[in-house]
Amino acid sequence: MTEKEVLDELKTIVVERLRFDPARAADMTSDTTLPKGVDGSLGLDSLDFIELSVGIEERFGIVIDERQDLSDEFLSFGSLARFILSKSPAA
Amino acid sequence: MTSDPSSRVVVSGLGVVSPYGLGVKSLWTGLSAGACAIRPVTAIAIEGLRSRVAAEVPAEALDALGVSRRRSRADRLALAAAREALADAGLDERDRRGAACVVGAVGGGMYEVEEWYWEEARSGRPAPGQGSLRSVLPRAHADAIAFRFGLCGPRETLVMACASGAAAVALGADLIRDGVVDTALVGGVDALTRICFMGFNALKLLDPDPCRPFDRERRGMSIGEAAAFLVLEDADRCRARGGRAHAWLAGAGMTTDAHHVTAPHPEGEGMVRAMSQALASAGMAPGEIDYVNAHGTGTPQNDRIEALALARVFGEGGVLVSSSKSLVGHTMAAAGSVEAVVTILALEHGLVPPTANLTDVDPAVPFDCVPVVARPTDLDAALSNSFGFGGQNVSLIFRRATD
Amino acid sequence: MAGSAAPAPSRGRSRVVVTGMGTVNALTSGGRGAVVEALAAERSGIGPLRAFAPEPGGSGLAAEVDDGRLAALIDGAEARRLSRICRLAVAACRLAVEDAAIAPGAELGLVVGSEHGDFRSSEEFAGGYLRRGPAGLSPMIFPNTVMNTMASVAAIAVGARAASVTINQATVVGDLAVARGAALVANGSARAVVAGGVDEICEIVYRHLCRLGALSPMGGRAPEGCRPYAADHNGPVLGEGATFLVLEALDAARARGASIVAEIADMAWGSVPAAPHAGGARTLDRGSPVRRLLSARARPFARCYGAANGDPGVDDWERALLAQDLGKGAATPTSLAPRFGQHGGLGALRVAAAALDAAHGGAPVLVHGIARGGCRTALIVGESSAA
Numbered sequence: 055m056t057e058k059e060v061l062d063e064l065k066t067i068v069v070e071r072l073r074f075d076p077a078r079a080a081d082m083t084s085d086t087t088l089p090k091g092v093d094g095s096l097g098l099d100s101l102d103f104i105e106l107s108v109g110i111e112e113r114f115g116i117v118i119d120e121r122q123d124l125s126d127e128f129l130s131f132g133s134l135a136r137f138i139l140s141k142s143p144a145a
Numbered sequence: 146m147t148s149d150p151s152s153r154v155v156v157s158g159l160g161v162v163s164p165y166g167l168g169v170k171s172l173w174t175g176l177s178a179g180a181c182a183i184r185p186v187t188a189i190a191i192e193g194l195r196s197r198v199a200a201e202v203p204a205e206a207l208d209a210l211g212v213s214r215r216r217s218r219a220d221r222l223a224l225a226a227a228r229e230a231l232a233d234a235g236l237d238e239r240d241r242r243g244a245a246c247v248v249g250a251v252g253g254g255m256y257e258v259e260e261w262y263w264e265e266a267r268s269g270r271p272a273p274g275q276g277s278l279r280s281v282l283p284r285a286h287a288d289a290i291a292f293r294f295g296l297c298g299p300r301e302t303l304v305m306a307c308a309s310g311a312a313a314v315a316l317g318a319d320l321i322r323d324g325v326v327d328t329a330l331v332g333g334v335d336a337l338t339r340i341c342f343m344g345f346n347a348l349k350l351l352d353p354d355p356c357r358p359f360d361r362e363r364r365g366m367s368i369g370e371a372a373a374f375l376v377l378e379d380a381d382r383c384r385a386r387g388g389r390a391h392a393w394l395a396g397a398g399m400t401t402d403a404h405h406v407t408a409p410h411p412e413g414e415g416m417v418r419a420m421s422q423a424l425a426s427a428g429m430a431p432g433e434i435d436y437v438n439a440h441g442t443g444t445p446q447n448d449r450i451e452a453l454a455l456a457r458v459f460g461e462g463g464v465l466v467s468s469s470k471s472l473v474g475h476t477m478a479a480a481g482s483v484e485a486v487v488t489i490l491a492l493e494h495g496l497v498p499p500t501a502n503l504t505d506v507d508p509a510v511p512f513d514c515v516p517v518v519a520r521p522t523d524l525d526a527a528l529s530n531s532f533g534f535g536g537q538n539v540s541l542i543f544r545r546a547t548d
Numbered sequence: 549m550a551g552s553a554a555p556a557p558s559r560g561r562s563r564v565v566v567t568g569m570g571t572v573n574a575l576t577s578g579g580r581g582a583v584v585e586a587l588a589a590e591r592s593g594i595g596p597l598r599a600f601a602p603e604p605g606g607s608g609l610a611a612e613v614d615d616g617r618l619a620a621l622i623d624g625a626e627a628r629r630l631s632r633i634c635r636l637a638v639a640a641c642r643l644a645v646e647d648a649a650i651a652p653g654a655e656l657g658l659v660v661g662s663e664h665g666d667f668r669s670s671e672e673f674a675g676g677y678l679r680r681g682p683a684g685l686s687p688m689i690f691p692n693t694v695m696n697t698m699a700s701v702a703a704i705a706v707g708a709r710a711a712s713v714t715i716n717q718a719t720v721v722g723d724l725a726v727a728r729g730a731a732l733v734a735n736g737s738a739r740a741v742v743a744g745g746v747d748e749i750c751e752i753v754y755r756h757l758c759r760l761g762a763l764s765p766m767g768g769r770a771p772e773g774c775r776p777y778a779a780d781h782n783g784p785v786l787g788e789g790a791t792f793l794v795l796e797a798l799d800a801a802r803a804r805g806a807s808i809v810a811e812i813a814d815m816a817w818g819s820v821p822a823a824p825h826a827g828g829a830r831t832l833d834r835g836s837p838v839r840r841l842l843s844a845r846a847r848p849f850a851r852c853y854g855a856a857n858g859d860p861g862v863d864d865w866e867r868a869l870l871a872q873d874l875g876k877g878a879a880t881p882t883s884l885a886p887r888f889g890q891h892g893g894l895g896a897l898r899v900a901a902a903a904l905d906a907a908h909g910g911a912p913v914l915v916h917g918i919a920r921g922g923c924r925t926a927l928i929v930g931e932s933s934a935a
Binding site: 193194242243246250251259262263266267275278279280282283284285288289291292295296297298299300301302303304305306312316319322323325326339340343344345346347348349399400401402403404405406407415418533534535536537 | 561652654657658663664665670673674677678681682685686687690691693694695696697699700701703704707708709710711712713714715716717718724728731732734735737756759760816817818819820821822823824825833834835836837921922923
């Protein structure tokens with residue numbers, strides 16, 4: 055999978071599970087930041103991140119350990135896509 | 146909840162159906178032995194979920210409740226526990242008629258509705274059991290109890306997640322302090338449901354193994370089911386009719402974090418206020434509390450923040466703390482009332498029930514959490530915490546009744 | 549000993565006044581002006597069911613809140629995270645708090661009543677699992693499967709940090725919420741409480757009620773419609789919406805120059821012995837707090853609002869109970885069900901209407917309620933002598 059393909063899958067998750075407007079999702083890029091408190095981000099909070107993790111686990115067949123501090127990996131779509139690729143069984 | 150020490154409320158009856166079985170006695174036997182009642186799940190299918198354990202009411206106890214099997218599982222637990230509490234208090238028909246009925250509930254009769262709904266989804270055809278919908282709502286328990294036992298006072302069903310059972314005690318006591326009734330049957334009930342188990346699973350809040358509150362290696366909660374009821378009474382009225390008090394309900398505090406739908410306030414702000422208000426309403430100083438029965442779910446977050454809040458109120462190491470959820474699991478809407486009963490029993494017996502499964506206390510929890518073995522101690526006053534999902538906090542204070 | 553927040557000062561009993569209202573109903577949304585407008589409107593909020601296809605042989609009528617009007621009250625970022633019933637509750641609580649111009653804080657409580665809660669979300673949550681297994685379970689939806697979800701989000705929205713309580717009951721849950729809210733103010737648990745009720749019309753609840761034969765036309769007897777107390781009444785019509793009042797301690801309201809509408813002069817709630825879901829004129833009150841309150845009244849009420857909603861089991865029962873306690877000459881109460889449909893906010897609308905009536909002076913107004921299963925309520929709303 056390429057980083058772009060992962061990004062597209064993430065956008066689908068963000069629309070289906072996090073209920074973002076599809077039109078808004080179309081404009082999201084790998085630079086789009088995610089967490090609340092970061093200027094211009096999607097404003098995701100802890101519950102959004104749990105939902106996002108479950109979606110990622112289902113879509114990509116990986117396991118995310120919630121005990122790990124993954125705030126760097128979840129900072130932007132780009133960092134998240136690279137994290138997912140690093141964990142995927144078949145790149 | 147008012148600062149009016151002249152309005153005094155006692156607890157004159159107790160009734161429980163717990164993961165140990167039927168009755169207050171079996172609850173205390175299990176707790177004092179530190180026997181963990183969290184076992185492999187049998188009542189629901191749990192394939193693909195991260196936890197395989199829960200604290201269920203044993204099948205033999207369910208069969209012996211003496212309540213019609215046509216009723217929902219949750220209604221049956223509630224009726225059996227309410228019956229024991231009323232009998233324990235020795236209320237006559239006239240007392241019962243004047244009594245309020247305040248019940249904390251969340252899942253209602255969902256266990257049976259899920260069975261029906263799952264079957265329809267699986268088969269694609271109408272399934273029997275649609276009648277279970279008539280008992281699905283949380284109010285079903287109070288409606289059934291009030292009718293069955295002839296209670297004509299104020300009837301209220303409170304849905305406040307994990308704080309429901311404790312809120313029922315606090316708001317039932319208000320009815321007595323406010324002079325509306327002399328007597329109130331208060332409590333909470335929740336039966337195991339798929340939605341609850343799966344929901345906490347989805348939030349990654351379940352421990353795959355029996356929960357380990359306050360332990361450094363804790364991973365989450367264990368779900369339980371139970372019903373617990375208390376009879377609250379105006380102290381003078383109880384004495385006048387020759388009733389006996391298990392304990393005084395000395396005070397209560399109810400607050401809201403108004404912070405986040407699932408995460409508690411990071412500094413336990415609402416928890417601190419609930420405990421402080423309970424102390425103020427009891428006219429007591431923190432140093433007078435000998436034991437805290439914690440909310441203690443075993444999630445990394447709750448236990449850390451609750452410990453922070455406890456330290457703010459009592460000072461580090463300022464009070465003995467233990468979590469009954471380590472023994473009977475998190476019984477949801479019943480938890481606050483089960484734990485009120487536990488706290489009262491601790492006062493009566495001078496024995497603090499332990500925190501089970503605790504081998505290595507988290508350094509962020511600067512308290513003696515009574516690991517594994519129950520602790521005999523002189524107990525005069527104790528506080529019980531229930532902190533519901535959505536930031537709804539209830540703290541109750543009980544004092545030993547000295548006759 | 550380690551410090552903690554200073555203990556709350558001792559308070560005696562407070563008088564309780566209404567200082568604000570907020571409503572999102574089938575006719576209007578807004579503060580007290582919207583309540584006035586809805587009560588004065590020529591038309592009813594009940595019309596043909598629009599949200600989904602009616603159940604064959606079942607009810608084809610409902611009092612629905614237009615989704616466009618609701619969308620205008622909640623912005624997109626907030627709406628993303630709120631289920632529909634939560635949006636109704638948040639919108640109405642905010643409107644009430646704005647109408648009262650009351651500040652958020654540790655002295656502001658919240659009481660939310662609901663008949664069915666967020667069943668839409670429960671169905672969605674279960675459906676995710678049934679379609680896709682454990683991976684289909686949505687963590688975000690799960691909190692909505694517990695009926696306190698509306699209170700959780702509304703408390704955050706308005707900054708209510710005193711007690712927040714959710715009550716579940718049929719028919720009179722709005723009345724119960726206001727009564728409990730008033731009790732929390734009266735005994736000093738909170739300086740002010742936002743109290744009221746909310747329900748939405750969702751398909752799973754609607755179809756269940758149709759199959760139970762709980763909606764007009766009950767027993768298939770045409771014509772369909774909400775005709776409380778009428779000889780040809782044949783069941784309730786579903787409504788949806790949220791209505792909340794701000795209840796405040798009189799001295800606090802005066803001190804901040806609040807605009808006081810009326811006073812909750814007294815209230816009681818209790819049980820008439822009846823099996824769950826049962827109702828009927830033959831079952832009389834055996835001495836509940838409501839009977840004690842009403843039978844002790846010497847002077848008649850200016851007006852009575854009742855919970856009757858076209859369900860014969862409720863209508864006839866209410867008439868019999870009021871005759872028992874107020875005498876056989878008691879006038880037929882006013883029902884707001886034909887205007888707004890049966891839902892959790894209706895009881896709060898009744899209290900709001902009574903408060904607006906009482907504001908004009910004269911004898912107090914009674915807001916009475918009875919539900920199948922026997923939950924009975926009474927609130928007495930009078931002119932505030934401080935107004």
